[in-house]
Amino acid sequence: MLGFFAIIVPLAVAVAVAAYILFPWIVRNRLRRLFVREARRSPCVCLTFDDGPDPQVTPQVLDVLASANVRATFFLVARKAVQHPEIVAGIRQAGHEIGEHGFRHAHPWRTWSPAAWSEHVRARNALRAMVGEQQELAFRPPFGKLNLLTWLYTRRFQKRVVFWTLDPRDYEQTDPERLADDLLERMRPGAVVLLHDGNAKTLHETPVLVGALQRLVRSPKAREFEFATVSEALSMPALRPPRQQPDCR
Numbered sequence: 001m002l003g004f005f006a007i008i009v010p011l012a013v014a015v016a017v018a019a020y021i022l023f024p025w026i027v028r029n030r031l032r033r034l035f036v037r038e039a040r041r042s043p044c045v046c047l048t049f050d051d052g053p054d055p056q057v058t059p060q061v062l063d064v065l066a067s068a069n070v071r072a073t074f075f076l077v078a079r080k081a082v083q084h085p086e087i088v089a090g091i092r093q094a095g096h097e098i099g100e101h102g103f104r105h106a107h108p109w110r111t112w113s114p115a116a117w118s119e120h121v122r123a124r125n126a127l128r129a130m131v132g133e134q135q136e137l138a139f140r141p142p143f144g145k146l147n148l149l150t151w152l153y154t155r156r157f158q159k160r161v162v163f164w165t166l167d168p169r170d171y172e173q174t175d176p177e178r179l180a181d182d183l184l185e186r187m188r189p190g191a192v193v194l195l196h197d198g199n200a201k202t203l204h205e206t207p208v209l210v211g212a213l214q215r216l217v218r219s220p221k222a223r224e225f226e227f228a229t230v231s232e233a234l235s236m237p238a239l240r241p242p243r244q245q246p247d248c249r
Ligand SMILES: [Zn+2]
Pocket: 050, 051, 101, 105, 142, 143
């Protein structure tokens, strides 16, 4: 009997992990490849900001973007959004796109049912109530990872899953000039840039992101780019039929 359990228990754990993490990981990698391929066809550059809104950082980011007439996409942590509705309204009024990034930004691999499901349903409900749209908001999974329930959530609500093509790891940077120059060096039409406006450590102690953005949008090279929101710039063949070439304006 002991031998039976010695086989069954590890087997059951292996099947559970495979179903909950490994299968979604394979799906996620396929979605990511499709996303990158589609993004690179776009003539636009998308700046995306995760983990906000933050009362210190996000208004500064909005000011810099407004100064250069650049529109971007903000993947909001819904719990923070509920705490700062005025910032969410500011993002909307400036013409930026709002996307979902979980309710608490829980790590998909460390969150188990039913919390994993409610993490995203709560975020969806909260943000839709604030944004007041019937259209499904774009979805960027926290940490760029899916679990089984996150994947089912994207299927249930036909979510556009948005990854990125360029990650400067802004949260690790200490020099705004270096971050801006790195971005300018690597940016191409079709780039979807991953940035963070909710990382208190990086952004409160040293306003690296804001300084880098100021340098970025003022540079002659950036003026050659057409900046657009993710939904304007991209179509997602895995989740919806390809659209016509987007108009970046
Ligand atoms: Zn995040």
